[in-house]
Amino acid sequence: MLSGAEWAVIALSLRVSLVAMLVTLPPAYALAWLIARRRFPGRMLLDAAIHLPLVLPPVVTGWLLLIVLGRNGPVGGWLESNFGITLVFNWLGAAVAAAVMALPLMVRAMRLSIEAVDRRLVGAARTLGATPLKAFLTITLPLSLPGIAAGAMLGFARSLGEFGATITFAANIEGQTRTLPLAIYTGLQVPGSESAVTRLAVISIVLSLGALLASEWLVRRSQGSRAHVL
Numbered sequence: 428m429l430s431g432a433e434w435a436v437i438a439l440s441l442r443v444s445l446v447a448m449l450v451t452l453p454p455a456y457a458l459a460w461l462i463a464r465r466r467f468p469g470r471m472l473l474d475a476a477i478h479l480p481l482v483l484p485p486v487v488t489g490w491l492l493l494i495v496l497g498r499n500g501p502v503g504g505w506l507e508s509n510f511g512i513t514l515v516f517n518w519l520g521a522a523v524a525a526a527v528m529a530l531p532l533m534v535r536a537m538r539l540s541i542e543a544v545d546r547r548l549v550g551a552a553r554t555l556g557a558t559p560l561k562a563f564l565t566i567t568l569p570l571s572l573p574g575i576a577a578g579a580m581l582g583f584a585r586s587l588g589e590f591g592a593t594i595t596f597a598a599n600i601e602g603q604t605r606t607l608p609l610a611i612y613t614g615l616q617v618p619g620s621e622s623a624v625t626r627l628a629v630i631s632i633v634l635s636l637g638a639l640l641a642s643e644w645l646v647r648r649s650q651g652s653r654a655h656v657l
Contacts, residue, residue, distance in 0.1 A: 429626060432601075433610075437630060440606040443518055444586035447525035448579050451533055455582070456575060458530075459537035460567075478531045485591025489524060492596040496523065520597035521604045525586035532585050533578040536642070540574020541567065577645040584638035587631065607631045 429437075462474055480488050496503040496514050506512040514520040544567050552562040590608040597604040599613060611627050614620040 436605060436607060436610040440587060443521045443525055443606055444583050446522040447529055447586040448582045451526045451530050451582055452579060455530055455533040456537050459534045460541055463538045463541040477534050480528050481531045486595050489592035489595025492524060516598050517603050521593050524592040524596045525589040528589050528592055529582035529585040533582040536578030536581055537574050540571040544570045573645045577642045580638045580642035584635045587635050
């Protein structure tokens, strides 16, 4: 049986991961569409910048977030002075860190889905009088929805496992920022906590595996739907 503290860790992890995924969805799709459908100077640089968190040490990403979004940072200081919003040392900061780390995976999944939409369908809609917005809303967006959902699941799974950027930017505070990975790390430092660590690790594996399986199922469904349309 799980203790009250362990249930709190799970609930916080789910909240952080869900918020991170939902906040990241709109900009991730916009970036994916921009890279997939437009050619412009700096496109490769933008693509590289989006995927940078995948190759940077997560601690470096957290440190950069601390510089920009910390209380003395240009954005963090502005948010605190104008809106009273503080991102460091609370669950919102953990969600921001998770969102930044999840963004590359979400953009990649959505980009592949958008690129798989036949441009000829969009062209045919434009020929029949559809505006660019209507063609997007009636063709590109619906056909890429499974990819959006798959990207969301990947982002959720990545957020569940986020550790380095979170502990650097939001710290490891019980009841505030201590998500599943941080709770497991903390338990490993305490003698006699093996059973608690095992329980949390199993739950983490089950949640992450479930999200990955859902993502794979959505990708396969997307491929089947496109084959049926064609």
